[in-house]
Every structure is written in structure tokens, then in C-alpha cells.
Amino acid sequence: MPRLSRVESQARTRELLIATAKDLFLRDGYHATSLEKVAEAAGFSKGAVYSNFRNKDELCLVVLDDIHAEHIKAVAEAVSGRPFDDAVALFSEWAERMIGDEGWTVLEVEFGLQARRDPALRAELAVRDRAVRDAITSLARTFDTSAHPAPLPAEDMATVLLSLGIGLAIQRVIDPGVPIGTLTDTLRSLLGRPKSE
Structure with a gap:
């Protein structure tokens, strides 16, 4: 070798x-x-x-970049190019496994709290948060909304979905029985797609 x-x-x-x-x-x-x-x-x-x-914060940022990239890739592969209902079903399977994963959720919350007194670190986290929202925005734009116009711009939908996902993750760490269906029902609602479709 x-x-x-x-x-x-x-x-x-x-x-x-x-x-x-x-x-x-x-x-x-x-x-x-x-x-x-x-x-x-x-x-x-x-x-x-x-x-x-340079320090533990920088290492953690790189780790979070890696985690985010993995999850964005997994979700993109699940939903891209699929009919809406199939994409939502696959997204729901991913969400059931990952939203509320204790290690990931606690790390995100703990590190977010770490940044509260460090403006530079907070700015770094804000850049990453925008990147995740941008990825969700791009995915939301892949859905055909011509028959069902979305009530919100894709950027706003991304913010709503990310915020709901974060909240559900924290709730599911505390109580794993909290249903993930709230997230997929909200996605359907934001895209003007009835649940029974």
C-alpha cells in the first residue's frame, strides 16, 4: 500500500x-x-x-454541517421527482425516524444555547439555519402547485416547516409518542393538498 x-x-x-x-x-x-x-x-x-x-465550537459547527448535509440529502432523495403523495409518505417515514432523535435534537439545542452569548457563533448558526431553510425552500418548489396554489411563498413555508420540525423534535425527545403527522398535515395544508388526495 x-x-x-x-x-x-x-x-x-x-x-x-x-x-x-x-x-x-x-x-x-x-x-x-x-x-x-x-x-x-x-x-x-x-x-x-x-x-x-480552532476550538470546540468550530468542530461542532463542522459536525452540524455534516449532519445537516446528510439529512438534506436523505430528504431530497426521498421526495425529488416523485408524485406528491409518494413524496409525503417517504418524507413522513424519514421524519418518524429522525425528528425527535435524542442525540441530534439535544446537540442542536445545547449548541444553540452555547451561542446565545457569542455573537460570532450566533452569526455562524444563523448562516447554517438559512442554508437549511433554503434547502427546504428548494424542495418545496419541486412540488407542482399549479392545481393547488400554495397560500404562502416557498420561503415562508420553509420557515414554518423548519420551526414546526424543531418544536416537534423537542416535544418528541420529551414524549416520543407525539405524532409526526402534524408536520406532514401542515405540509399538505401549506401546499393546498387535502389529506385524502
């Missing part, structure tokens, strides 16, 4: 640190996961972490 170049080795170290941090953040939460724990679990020194990330 050929030896890795320095750049390839650094990239591989970074990928391993991100994957390890993701596992620890999702399992233990933001505050309980130190950079020392990430380094140790990944098999590196703390210096390896600092040579790739």
Missing part, C-alpha cells in the same frame, strides 16, 4: 476527528464532549485537534 502524502494524511486525520466528534456529540452532548475526549477516542493528541480546529 503506498504511503499517504502529508496532505492526504492531514485530510484523513481531519475526517476521523470529525467522525469521532460527531459520535461523541450525538452520544454525550456538546458540553460533556471535550476536545481531549475527541482526540483520545480518535487516537490522536490534543494537538492534532487544534491543528485542524
Whole structure:
């Protein structure tokens, strides 16, 4: 096996640190996961972490980017190019599995609270929030609304759906029995599609 170049080795170290941090953040939460724990679990020194990330906040932002990208891709693959009812059914299956996932939900809430006293970190989270809303907006625009005009612009629908999803996630962490159907019923309503269609 050929030896890795320095750049390839650094990239591989970074990928391993991100994957390890993701596992620890999702399992233990933001505050309980130190950079020392990430380094140790990944098999590196703390210096390896600092040579790739300025601090824990930066590492967590990268982890959240990775999580968001995974979920956006999964939802896009489920709904894109499908008839409306099929897309909603597949989205509902994804939502049932993921909205209220304790590790993900707690990490998002904990890190959001971390940012409340740090304007720069809050701005970074706002950029990511806009990116998620933009992705939802793009997906909402893939639905044919010619027969059923939507009562809200796609951007507003994205904000409503994201807000409802966040609220449901928190509720489902507390009570996993909270039904996810509220989200898909709201989607149908916002797109002017009756439930029985």
C-alpha cells in the first residue's frame, strides 16, 4: 500500500476527528464532549485537534454541517421527482425516524444555547439555519402547485416547516409518542393538498 502524502494524511486525520466528534456529540452532548475526549477516542493528541480546529465550537459547527448535509440529502432523495403523495409518505417515514432523535435534537439545542452569548457563533448558526431553510425552500418548489396554489411563498413555508420540525423534535425527545403527522398535515395544508388526495 503506498504511503499517504502529508496532505492526504492531514485530510484523513481531519475526517476521523470529525467522525469521532460527531459520535461523541450525538452520544454525550456538546458540553460533556471535550476536545481531549475527541482526540483520545480518535487516537490522536490534543494537538492534532487544534491543528485542524480552532476550538470546540468550530468542530461542532463542522459536525452540524455534516449532519445537516446528510439529512438534506436523505430528504431530497426521498421526495425529488416523485408524485406528491409518494413524496409525503417517504418524507413522513424519514421524519418518524429522525425528528425527535435524542442525540441530534439535544446537540442542536445545547449548541444553540452555547451561542446565545457569542455573537460570532450566533452569526455562524444563523448562516447554517438559512442554508437549511433554503434547502427546504428548494424542495418545496419541486412540488407542482399549479392545481393547488400554495397560500404562502416557498420561503415562508420553509420557515414554518423548519420551526414546526424543531418544536416537534423537542416535544418528541420529551414524549416520543407525539405524532409526526402534524408536520406532514401542515405540509399538505401549506401546499393546498387535502389529506385524502
